Each structure stands twice: as C-alpha cells, then as structure tokens.
Amino acid sequence: MNSNPVAIVTGGARGIGEAAVRKFSELGYAVAVLDVNRVLGEALAQELQAHGKPAAFYACDVADAVSLDQLAAEIEKKMGSASVLVTSAALIPNTESIMEMDLEAHDRMWRVNYHGTVHACRSFGRQMIAAKGGGSIVTLGSINSVLPLPLPAYNPGKAAIARLTQLLASELGRHGIRVNSVAPTYVMTPQLQARIDAGQRDLAKMMQSHALDFLPTPADIADAMAFLCSPSARAVTGILLPVDSGWMASATYMTYAGGVPWDA
C-alpha cells in the first residue's frame, strides 16, 4: 500500500479543487480526485502519476451518500485512510429570483453543495475516527457564507456549510480532527472568465468591492487550505478563513453614502 499521507479532494477535476489536488500532491500526499467529470479527473491523475506522484481518479457524485460511503472504503483499501479531506464539489449558479427559480434545480444544488459536503465529511470523517490518526477537513465556503447575494440555493447553502463546519469541528475535535472552511471571493478560474465573457459577471463591479486590486487565483485558495491542514494551524478549528482580497472588509465600506476618504 501507498506510504504517503492521503488527501481526498471532491470536485478535484478542475478549478479550486484542481489547485488543491496539485498543492497536496506537491506537499507529498497521495491524492484521490473525486469528481463527476471523468475526462478532466483522469487526465489530472494521469499527469501527476507521470511525474511519479501517487494519485488516482474516482468517479463520484457527492449527492449520493451510499456510493460515497462505498467509495471511501474502496479508497481506504487501495490508498490508505484519509488524513485530509477538501470538499470542493459544487454547482455554481447565476443570478436568480426566488419567485421564478426552477425548484428542481434549486433542490439539486442543495443536494450537491450542502448535502454533498455532509456526505463527504461523514464518509471520510468516520474513516479518520476509526484510523485514530487525527486529520484535517477543509470545506468550501464563500463570501456567500456571510452576506446575502441573489443566488437563492447557493447563498444560503454556503451559510449552512459555515455552520456545519462549526458543528463538525465541535464533534470531531476530541478525535484530533480539525474542520475549517475557506471563504473565497470571486476566484479567477477559467469558468469565471467564461462567465465574465458571457456577460454573467461584471468585472468592473466586482473590483469596486475589494480592498486589493486583484482577485485570488485557485492557487491562493489552495495555499490557505495547505496552511489550515498544516501543523502551523494545530490550534485552529471551526473557523471561516476569508481568502477574499479584502471583500468582507470593504464590501459595505465602499457603498457608504458619504463616499470614501480618497479620490475615486
């Protein structure tokens, strides 16, 4: 069996999850890439293997609790017990009205984003408890975790994940398992660029509400995850760590009716 510590990344085939896969692989973990996207997931695992890094792709729909449990057992047999879990799998919507939204799509988003996070934390959390080696879980929050934005399933789902993270931290702390969340602002993934190009996100508007004049990259988010899973964060659990170019500090500040104290 593989002797490297094992990191599991749901939604690891692309975007922020892919950056997490690359980061934990760089740090010496054997990485399991769990995703519905077989083409990208397999290509990523094969690329890492070609560089001599232990990695494997597992097709997985995080909304399905039973198959996720079975997969956790299969991965444990093949790679060993999980030390790290990152729950990045999610569906990302565009602006919607609650009065007019499609309820099927609403429910599916909850099943993937919120329930999928619960399922992964249960399947691999139980594994970490049984292995008695501690562990570290990072859930994916967002600026949506803290303030309302017009995304009726996604926004309250991210708030719920922040609370879930605190509950899990409280429950798993006595097993030496830490559970934290990262809260990115808009992250410059190829998918965000595509939404900007399609007119679904306004880049100028985005930049008005940040303290810094750049948006984080997926690698910036993965660096924060690596910190949270490292011994340097041994006393950190149950937090929501903004990686947001100052959005939480500045979003309301920038809207003050008296203006800002510098020339716009």
Ligand SMILES: NC(=O)c1ccc[n+]([C@@H]2O[C@H](COP(=O)([O-])OP(=O)(O)OC[C@H]3O[C@@H](n4cnc5c(N)ncnc54)[C@H](O)[C@@H]3O)[C@@H](O)[C@H]2O)c1
């Ligand atoms: N990109 C951003 O601006 C941003 C900002 C804040 C938070 N986030 C959060 O970060 C996480 C990753 O976002 P991203 O931008 O990398 O998105 P993305 O769409 O690029 O990647 C999401 C991945 O999840 C996979 N996935 C979707 N449904 C799945 C399912 N049912 N089971 C398994 N895998 C599934 C997709 O195939 C994809 O590979 C999400 O939780 C998102 O909410 C993203």
